[in-house]
Amino acid sequence: GAGVSQTPSxxxxxxxxxxxxxxxxxxxxxxxxxxxxSLGQGPEFLIYFQGTGAADDSGLPNDRFFAxxxxxxxxxLKIQRTERGDSAVYLCASSFAGYNEQFFxxxxxxxxx
Amino acid sequence: GxxxxxxxxxxxxxxxxxxxxxxxxxxxxxxxYWYKQEPGAGLQLLTYxxxxxxxxxxxxxxVLLNKxxxxxxxxxxxTQTGDSAIYFCAEHGSGxxxxxxxxxxxxxxxxx
Numbered sequence: 001g002a003g004v005s006q007t008p009s010x011x012x013x014x015x016x017x018x019x020x021x022x023x024x025x026x027x028x029x030x031x032x033x034x035x036x037x038s039l040g041q042g043p044e045f046l047i048y049f050q051g052t053g054a055a056d057d058s059g060l061p062n063d064r065f066f067a068x069x070x071x072x073x074x075x076x077l078k079i080q081r082t083e084r085g086d087s088a089v090y091l092c093a094s095s096f097a098g099y100n101e102q103f104f105x106x107x108x109x110x111x112x113x
Numbered sequence: 114g115x116x117x118x119x120x121x122x123x124x125x126x127x128x129x130x131x132x133x134x135x136x137x138x139x140x141x142x143x144x145x146y147w148y149k150q151e152p153g154a155g156l157q158l159l160t161y162x163x164x165x166x167x168x169x170x171x172x173x174x175x176v177l178l179n180k181x182x183x184x185x186x187x188x189x190x191x192t193q194t195g196d197s198a199i200y201f202c203a204e205h206g207s208g209x210x211x212x213x214x215x216x217x218x219x220x221x222x223x224x225x
Binding site: 004031035040042044045050056058091093095100101102103105106107 | 117154155156157158161201203206208209210211212213214215216217218
Protein backbone atom coordinates (compact mmCIF):
# COMPACT_ATOMS: atom_id res chain seq x y z
CA GLY A 1 0.00 0.00 0.00
CA ALA A 2 0.94 3.62 -0.29
CA GLY A 3 1.01 4.41 3.41
CA VAL A 4 1.05 2.90 6.87
CA SER A 5 -2.16 1.04 7.62
CA GLN A 6 -3.54 0.02 10.98
CA THR A 7 -6.33 -2.35 11.88
CA PRO A 8 -8.82 -2.20 13.36
CA SER A 9 -9.57 1.51 13.20
CA UNK A 10 -11.68 1.19 16.33
CA UNK A 11 -11.68 -1.41 19.07
CA UNK A 12 -14.05 -1.52 22.02
CA UNK A 13 -13.32 -4.09 24.69
CA UNK A 14 -14.11 -4.84 28.29
CA UNK A 15 -11.78 -4.43 31.21
CA UNK A 16 -9.65 -7.52 31.67
CA UNK A 17 -9.78 -8.66 28.03
CA UNK A 18 -6.86 -9.21 25.67
CA UNK A 19 -6.48 -7.13 22.49
CA UNK A 20 -4.21 -7.14 19.46
CA UNK A 21 -3.58 -4.13 17.27
CA UNK A 22 -1.97 -4.53 13.87
CA UNK A 23 0.32 -2.25 11.88
CA UNK A 24 1.34 -2.63 8.22
CA UNK A 25 4.29 -0.35 7.54
CA UNK A 26 5.32 1.11 4.22
CA UNK A 27 7.01 -1.55 2.12
CA UNK A 28 10.77 -1.46 2.52
CA UNK A 29 10.77 0.49 5.77
CA UNK A 30 12.97 -1.28 8.28
CA UNK A 31 12.14 0.91 11.27
CA UNK A 32 8.75 0.70 12.98
CA UNK A 33 7.50 2.67 15.98
CA UNK A 34 4.44 2.40 18.22
CA UNK A 35 3.12 5.45 20.06
CA UNK A 36 0.10 6.01 22.29
CA UNK A 37 -1.91 9.23 22.23
CA SER A 38 -4.29 9.98 25.06
CA LEU A 39 -7.00 12.59 24.69
CA GLY A 40 -5.58 16.09 24.61
CA GLN A 41 -1.97 14.91 24.68
CA GLY A 42 0.83 14.40 22.21
CA PRO A 43 1.89 10.91 21.16
CA GLU A 44 4.05 9.02 23.66
CA PHE A 45 6.67 6.56 22.48
CA LEU A 46 6.10 2.91 23.32
CA ILE A 47 8.49 0.72 21.33
CA TYR A 48 10.84 0.78 18.33
CA PHE A 49 11.72 -2.10 16.01
CA GLN A 50 14.67 -2.21 13.67
CA GLY A 51 13.94 -5.19 11.48
CA THR A 52 12.57 -8.03 13.59
CA GLY A 53 14.08 -6.99 16.89
CA ALA A 54 12.78 -4.55 19.48
CA ALA A 55 15.68 -2.12 19.68
CA ASP A 56 14.04 0.08 22.31
CA ASP A 57 11.03 -0.92 24.42
CA SER A 58 11.62 1.66 27.13
CA GLY A 59 8.22 3.28 26.56
CA LEU A 60 6.08 0.23 27.29
CA PRO A 61 4.21 1.16 30.49
CA ASN A 62 4.22 -2.31 32.09
CA ASP A 63 4.44 -6.00 31.32
CA ARG A 64 0.84 -6.16 30.10
CA PHE A 65 2.08 -4.57 26.88
CA PHE A 66 4.05 -6.55 24.33
CA ALA A 67 4.80 -6.14 20.63
CA UNK A 68 6.20 -8.38 17.93
CA UNK A 69 7.43 -8.03 14.38
CA UNK A 70 8.34 -11.60 13.43
CA UNK A 71 9.18 -11.08 9.77
CA UNK A 72 10.41 -7.53 9.90
CA UNK A 73 7.30 -6.10 8.29
CA UNK A 74 3.87 -6.29 9.98
CA UNK A 75 3.83 -5.62 13.71
CA UNK A 76 1.28 -6.51 16.37
CA LEU A 77 0.88 -4.67 19.66
CA LYS A 78 -0.63 -6.93 22.30
CA ILE A 79 -2.27 -5.75 25.50
CA GLN A 80 -3.21 -8.24 28.20
CA ARG A 81 -5.76 -7.71 30.98
CA THR A 82 -6.80 -4.34 29.58
CA GLU A 83 -7.58 -1.51 31.98
CA ARG A 84 -9.71 1.60 31.46
CA GLY A 85 -6.55 3.67 31.53
CA ASP A 86 -5.35 1.90 28.39
CA SER A 87 -8.03 3.73 26.38
CA ALA A 88 -6.21 5.86 23.81
CA VAL A 89 -5.33 6.08 20.14
CA TYR A 90 -2.45 3.76 19.31
CA LEU A 91 -0.33 5.08 16.46
CA CYS A 92 2.16 3.22 14.34
CA ALA A 93 4.88 4.86 12.27
CA SER A 94 7.53 3.53 9.93
CA SER A 95 10.67 4.96 8.42
CA PHE A 96 13.31 3.86 5.95
CA ALA A 97 15.74 3.52 8.85
CA GLY A 98 16.02 4.90 12.33
CA TYR A 99 16.41 8.70 12.40
CA ASN A 100 14.65 9.13 9.07
CA GLU A 101 11.26 10.77 8.53
CA GLN A 102 8.53 8.80 10.25
CA PHE A 103 5.27 8.21 8.39
CA PHE A 104 2.29 7.70 10.64
CA UNK A 105 -0.75 5.51 10.21
CA UNK A 106 -4.28 6.70 11.03
CA UNK A 107 -4.24 4.95 14.41
CA UNK A 108 -6.42 2.49 16.27
CA UNK A 109 -8.79 4.00 18.80
CA UNK A 110 -8.98 1.61 21.76
CA UNK A 111 -11.81 2.00 24.25
CA UNK A 112 -11.80 -0.13 27.39
CA UNK A 113 -15.17 -0.20 29.14
CA GLY B 114 14.28 14.16 31.62
CA UNK B 115 13.14 14.77 28.09
CA UNK B 116 10.33 17.26 27.80
CA UNK B 117 8.73 19.33 25.08
CA UNK B 118 6.38 22.16 26.02
CA UNK B 119 3.90 24.06 23.88
CA UNK B 120 1.13 26.55 24.48
CA UNK B 121 -2.23 24.85 24.15
CA UNK B 122 -4.31 27.18 22.02
CA UNK B 123 -3.95 29.91 19.41
CA UNK B 124 -6.70 31.77 17.58
CA UNK B 125 -6.06 33.96 14.54
CA UNK B 126 -8.04 35.58 11.74
CA UNK B 127 -7.80 34.27 8.20
CA UNK B 128 -4.98 36.02 6.37
CA UNK B 129 -3.01 36.81 9.52
CA UNK B 130 0.26 35.13 10.46
CA UNK B 131 0.28 32.43 13.13
CA UNK B 132 3.24 31.75 15.39
CA UNK B 133 3.34 28.55 17.40
CA UNK B 134 6.07 28.22 20.02
CA UNK B 135 7.80 25.23 21.57
CA UNK B 136 10.56 24.67 24.12
CA UNK B 137 12.54 21.47 24.42
CA UNK B 138 15.11 20.08 26.82
CA UNK B 139 17.48 17.77 24.95
CA UNK B 140 20.25 19.94 23.54
CA UNK B 141 21.69 16.96 21.67
CA UNK B 142 18.65 16.65 19.37
CA UNK B 143 19.85 16.62 15.78
CA UNK B 144 16.48 17.29 14.17
CA UNK B 145 13.38 19.08 15.42
CA TYR B 146 10.02 18.55 13.79
CA TRP B 147 6.61 20.09 13.32
CA TYR B 148 3.67 17.75 12.75
CA LYS B 149 0.07 18.61 11.91
CA GLN B 150 -2.94 16.58 13.03
CA GLU B 151 -6.40 17.21 11.63
CA PRO B 152 -9.51 15.77 13.30
CA GLY B 153 -9.71 12.02 12.78
CA ALA B 154 -6.53 11.97 10.73
CA GLY B 155 -3.02 10.74 11.30
CA LEU B 156 0.02 12.88 11.97
CA GLN B 157 1.46 14.63 8.95
CA LEU B 158 5.05 15.87 8.92
CA LEU B 159 4.98 19.56 8.00
CA THR B 160 8.61 20.47 8.19
CA TYR B 161 11.79 19.88 10.16
CA UNK B 162 14.99 21.73 10.93
CA UNK B 163 18.49 20.43 11.48
CA UNK B 164 20.06 21.55 14.71
CA UNK B 165 22.90 23.44 13.02
CA UNK B 166 20.41 25.76 11.30
CA UNK B 167 18.64 28.70 12.84
CA UNK B 168 15.99 29.21 10.18
CA UNK B 169 14.24 27.23 7.49
CA UNK B 170 11.62 28.51 5.08
CA UNK B 171 9.25 26.31 3.11
CA UNK B 172 6.54 28.21 1.20
CA UNK B 173 4.21 29.67 3.86
CA UNK B 174 6.07 27.99 6.70
CA UNK B 175 9.07 29.46 8.53
CA VAL B 176 10.82 27.57 11.32
CA LEU B 177 13.08 29.45 13.72
CA LEU B 178 15.45 27.66 16.08
CA ASN B 179 17.19 29.25 19.05
CA LYS B 180 19.51 26.55 20.35
CA UNK B 181 20.79 28.64 23.25
CA UNK B 182 17.28 29.02 24.66
CA UNK B 183 16.09 25.63 23.32
CA UNK B 184 13.20 27.40 21.62
CA UNK B 185 11.54 26.44 18.36
CA UNK B 186 8.81 28.30 16.55
CA UNK B 187 6.62 27.72 13.52
CA UNK B 188 5.28 30.69 11.62
CA UNK B 189 2.47 30.20 9.14
CA UNK B 190 2.04 33.15 6.77
CA UNK B 191 -1.39 34.07 5.36
CA THR B 192 -3.15 31.54 7.59
CA GLN B 193 -6.13 29.84 5.96
CA THR B 194 -9.14 28.07 7.48
CA GLY B 195 -7.63 24.81 6.20
CA ASP B 196 -4.71 25.37 8.55
CA SER B 197 -6.99 24.78 11.53
CA ALA B 198 -5.54 21.72 13.25
CA ILE B 199 -3.37 20.63 16.16
CA TYR B 200 0.34 21.28 15.70
CA PHE B 201 2.94 19.20 17.50
CA CYS B 202 6.56 20.00 18.06
CA ALA B 203 8.85 16.97 18.42
CA GLU B 204 12.48 16.20 19.16
CA HIS B 205 14.45 12.99 19.08
CA GLY B 206 14.65 11.20 22.40
CA SER B 207 17.85 9.96 23.98
CA GLY B 208 19.53 6.90 22.58
CA UNK B 209 20.20 6.14 18.98
CA UNK B 210 16.75 4.93 17.97
CA UNK B 211 15.11 7.93 16.37
CA UNK B 212 12.11 7.80 18.71
CA UNK B 213 10.27 11.10 18.90
CA UNK B 214 9.29 13.06 22.00
CA UNK B 215 6.21 15.18 21.30
CA UNK B 216 4.79 18.25 22.94
CA UNK B 217 1.16 18.25 24.01
CA UNK B 218 0.09 20.08 20.87
CA UNK B 219 -1.16 23.56 20.06
CA UNK B 220 -4.69 23.84 18.71
CA UNK B 221 -4.80 26.48 15.98
CA UNK B 222 -8.21 27.99 15.34
CA UNK B 223 -8.52 30.13 12.19
CA UNK B 224 -11.55 32.41 12.09
CA UNK B 225 -12.92 33.57 8.73
